[in-house]
Amino acid sequence: MAVNEVYQYSIVSALMDGVASHGTPIARVLEHGDHGLGTFRNMVGEMIVLDGDVYQMKADGSVVHVDPATTVTPFATVTRFRPTVTIRGAVTGKAGLKDLLTRLIPKARNHFLIVRMDGVFRRVNVRTAGGQLTPREGMVDVCARQTTHTFEGVKGTIVGFRCPGYVMGVNVAGDHFHFIAEDRKRGGHILEFETDGDVDIAAAQMSQFRLELPTEDDEFNEAELKLQAQGIKAVEG
Template sequence: MKNTGACTCVQDIAKSFSYLNTDQPESEIFQTSLMSALIDGVYDGSVTIAELLEHGDFGLGTFNDLDGELIAFDSEVHQLREDGSARVAGMDQKTPFAVMTHFRPSITGQLTTMLEKVEVQELIDKMVGSLNLFCAFRIDGYFERVETRTVPRQTKPYRPMLQAIENQPVFTFENTSGTLVGFRCPPYVQGINVAGFHVHYITDDRKGGGHVLDYRLLEGKLELAKISKLRIDLPRTESFQQATLHSDDMNEAIEAAEG
């Protein structure tokens, strides 16, 4: 049976959101490398965290050696580690894949009803209005649970990501306050980025987090920005130049890796 209640709830929430009229320029998404390269095992990049922050104050990605998840907001960058912990990232650490933007939300609203992940995603889709645009979003809130995973640090010779994630640890954060940082990308960029939703989480005490698999939000604030500009900086490394960047099973590989 179709759950019409969830749909009605999302529609009602959407009506309460505010559309901010600002004269500020539209943000641009800056991306280093390609998701398909990460899937193929290109885990070494030359872009530092300090250089990433020149292109934005908000984003996500990973670190060299696939050493945990990267989450950035308010110009602060944290490393979410394979044991579920979090720490401030060093400015000289490097990334093989990251997505950054200057976060300028144009739509904002309060979420006062319990919402599952799929309902939040439905709400964001409705607010953006088109699957052909990019969207950056942030949720600061209180969560009944957030299920995360973090890929363990890899050593050379690197294995492709599907092998690297076979024994990835999964964590559940229960009754925590924290921040979700996410992007929603159009279907046509699968392989270049991650089509659909890609989200990372960190607790308010900055002690834990990871790549988000699922969550239930009890209350919070949602801010989002529509974005129609994408800039990609391709690595000049030999590993990138030799990588297989397209395959028939790329879509399935990305879905398995990113959940």
């Protein structure tokens, strides 16, 4: 794929319906991008793809560098990231980032954005999911057992996407970000954050979107895949 095109494997509504027993090798996903987010088989932990490396952030607080050739994902979104906008600035919370991105790229309301932030963060609140207890357990129930962590004065990287409202259920409408510390020992799905002064912020607007759906997967074939917008908003924070 060309730079700044979105590649996505499966859809968020499938996770909501508990479709997570199978998937595709992460190595195949990396053929399409070097930055992104996702989860792992049975929704065990949070995925962050950073400069082509893949990390699994688990509910016990540990982080594992993943071998993409031997690990499977039931859902992932990636892009071959090349920034078109770069600045240094301070950001207070998701709302502050939303306002900043709207100012930086004002004509992207109905497009995808990829965002990366590097620097020191005064506070980062994250959650990590421990995984399904039974096959087909939905994401709402999985995330009801999620573990939350707060990191203070931590240097690291935030990566994520802003997706337009009309893709809710296919992806997560709005802002969806994951964090990993510079030492690669802490991280998770961001609930809230605040930078400690200025950080490096890079972003790109994207208008090309490629979706690949699971094949030969009975769970996916049998799932209702009805839009559960409120449930997605609840679990994604």
